[in-house]
Amino acid sequence: MNRSRYVLGVMLLSAWMLAIVPVASSSEQDETPPTGNPGDPIQLNPEFTDPADDVWLFQISPDGNQIVYLVRNRRSGDNALHSVPIGGGAATRLTPPMDDGEYIEGNFRVSLDSTRVLYVSNHEILGNQELFSVSIDGGVPVRLNAPLPAGAWLENFVLTPDGNTVVYWADVTTFRDMVAFAAPLNTGPVVRLYPPEPAAEYLAWVRVTPDSETVVLSTGDGELIAVPMDGGEPRTLASGLGFAGNYKISNDGSHVVFINDVSDDTLSLRSSPIAGGPSVMLGQGVTRYEVAADSSRVVWLAGEELFSAPVAGGTAVSLGRADTFAISPDSGSVWFGSHDDPRGIYRVPIDGGYPT
Numbered sequence: 001m002n003r004s005r006y007v008l009g010v011m012l013l014s015a016w017m018l019a020i021v022p023v024a025s026s027s028e029q030d031e032t033p034p035t036g037n038p039g040d041p042i043q044l045n046p047e048f049t050d051p052a053d054d055v056w057l058f059q060i061s062p063d064g065n066q067i068v069y070l071v072r073n074r075r076s077g078d079n080a081l082h083s084v085p086i087g088g089g090a091a092t093r094l095t096p097p098m099d100d101g102e103y104i105e106g107n108f109r110v111s112l113d114s115t116r117v118l119y120v121s122n123h124e125i126l127g128n129q130e131l132f133s134v135s136i137d138g139g140v141p142v143r144l145n146a147p148l149p150a151g152a153w154l155e156n157f158v159l160t161p162d163g164n165t166v167v168y169w170a171d172v173t174t175f176r177d178m179v180a181f182a183a184p185l186n187t188g189p190v191v192r193l194y195p196p197e198p199a200a201e202y203l204a205w206v207r208v209t210p211d212s213e214t215v216v217l218s219t220g221d222g223e224l225i226a227v228p229m230d231g232g233e234p235r236t237l238a239s240g241l242g243f244a245g246n247y248k249i250s251n252d253g254s255h256v257v258f259i260n261d262v263s264d265d266t267l268s269l270r271s272s273p274i275a276g277g278p279s280v281m282l283g284q285g286v287t288r289y290e291v292a293a294d295s296s297r298v299v300w301l302a303g304e305e306l307f308s309a310p311v312a313g314g315t316a317v318s319l320g321r322a323d324t325f326a327i328s329p330d331s332g333s334v335w336f337g338s339h340d341d342p343r344g345i346y347r348v349p350i351d352g353g354y355p356t
Contacts, residue, residue, distance in 0.1 A: 044088040045069065052076070057106050060086070061114040066136055068094070068110055068117050079104050081119060083136050092138040095119070101126055107156060110136065111185060112163030118144070118185075120154055129154045131168050133185065144183045146190040148172060155203075159185075160212040165229065167193070167215055169203045178203045180217055182229055191231040193217075209253035214274060216249060216256055224256060226274050237272040238279050249274070250295035255311050257282070257291055257298055269300055271311055280313030292331035297350055299327055299334055306336055308350055317352035 044067060045055065056079075058069035065086055072079040081094040081104060094117055095104060101122075108119035117136055122129050124143060131154055134141040145154060148170060155178060157168035169180040177200040180193040193215055195201055202220030208229075209216065217225045222241035227234040237256055247258035253274060260268045269286040272279035282298055289300035291311060299308045299319070306325055309316040319325075322336035327350065337345050348354070 042088060044086070045082065045084050045091050050075075057108075059108065059110055061110045061136065062112055063114040065114065066110075068108065068136065070104060070106060070108065077103070081108060081117060081134075083117070083138070094134045094136070094138055095121070095141065096123060098123055099126075105129070109157075109159060112159065116185065118157065118159070118166060120157070125150075127151050131157055131166065131183070144168075144185075144190075145170065146181060146183075156206075158206055158208060160208050160229070161210050162212040165212065167206055167208060169206055169217075172200055177201060180206055180215065180227075182215070182231070191229075193229075193231055194225055194227045194234050196234070205247075207247070207249055209249055209274065210251055211253050214253065216247070216274065218247060224258060224272065226256075226276075235276050237274065237276075238270065248289075248291050250291050250311055251293055252295040254295060257289065257311065259286055259289070269298070271298065271313060273312070282309045282313065283307050283316055290325075290327055292327050292350060293329060294331040296331060299325060299350065301325065306334070308334065308352065319348045319350075319352065320346065322346075 050073060052073045052075035053071050054074060056070045056072045058067055060067055066083050067086055068081060068083050070079060070081055078098050082091045083094060084091040105120040108117060110117055115136055116133050118133050120129055120131055124130060128148055130143055130148065131145045132141040133144050144166060145168060149172060153171040155169050157166050159166055165182050165184055167180060167182050169178045171177060172179050179200050180203060182191045182193055194217055204218040204220060207216050213229055215227050215229060219225060223239045224237040224247060225234050226237050241260050247256050249256050255271050256274055257271045260270055267286050268284045269282040269289055270279045271282055283300055283302055285302040286300045289298055291298050295311055297308050298311050301322065304321050306319040306322040307316045308319055319334055320336060321340050322338050325334055325336040327334055332350060333347050334350050335345060335347050
């Protein structure tokens with residue numbers, strides 16, 4: 001009798017233990033163990049069937065779920081954009097097959113909502129370089145730019161910070177004479193921004209204010225121009241500059257800070273209010289500058305001396321002798337490295353004070 005009770009107790013205990021021990025699912029039981037060594041890279045795109053194919057450039061989508069990459073064939077010149085899941089898997093070709101002389105530029109971008117890929121190509125009209133948008137999951141590409149004359153050349157494009165508009169500049173008359181346009185990423189009319197019709201001129205670069213309301217352009221004539229995104233009246237922020245591509249917009253969109261590099265002897269750092277008004281000089285002999293994240297001050301190197309001044313202009317203060325620098329994320333301090341004795345890395349308040 002006691003032996004029977006003992007056997008029954010063992011059976012009940014065994015059943016209870018089996019109930020609480022997790023059992024691998026069928027999918028886990030059938031999972032193939034990983035091959036290779038820990039730390040080995042994993043190829044995300046499918047193997048190329050043509051040994052002349054090669055990945056030239058790639059970009060990770062903002063949501064981190066997809067990789068878009070450009071494949072070029074070293075032998076035939078054929079090239080295409082593909083997307084593939086970030087963890088690997090089946091790749092999707094995004095662009096149509098290319099004929100001789102057709103190509104895709106390397107300045108493609110994924111939209112901020114990670115749904116579309118923007119790229120420049122001449123695959124629709126041979127000889128015309130145009131801007132296209134295609135779903136990141138594949139589909140028919142859509143041309144975003146307004147019709148261009150034969151032989152026109154779309155130079156480049158930028159996405160607005162809100163992700164709703166693409167600003168592009170294109171040659172619409174003769175080589176290097178350009179016009180800037182704004183095109184909605186989804187639907188709507190294309191707006192001519194600058195210069196007003198029928199003129200065209202060389203545009204060195206284009207940037208957009210953080211609120212996506214204003215475009216700031218630099219021209220080959222040494223001007224900085226601000227124009228509303230809806231194509232309103234342009235405003236000249238500065239003129240008589242050298243190469244006007246070295247400019248930055250403050251994060252609050254209030255000022256544009258730029259180097260006037262008419263000559264190497266007079267490299268001056270200036271600031272102009274984007275809403276309009278005279279520019280002010282911040283410093284001279286400037287080799288590098290940064291605008292604080294809170295848009296309050298500008299920090300720059302002039303030779304081996306580090307300076308700081310309010311972005312709207314005012315008294316510049318010396319922060320010390322430095323070779324390189326970085327502004328803290330809270331805009332309260334500047335870190336800098338110095339080769340002077342005692343050599344090291346220092347921290348100083350952005351508006352001046354004792355280095356620590």
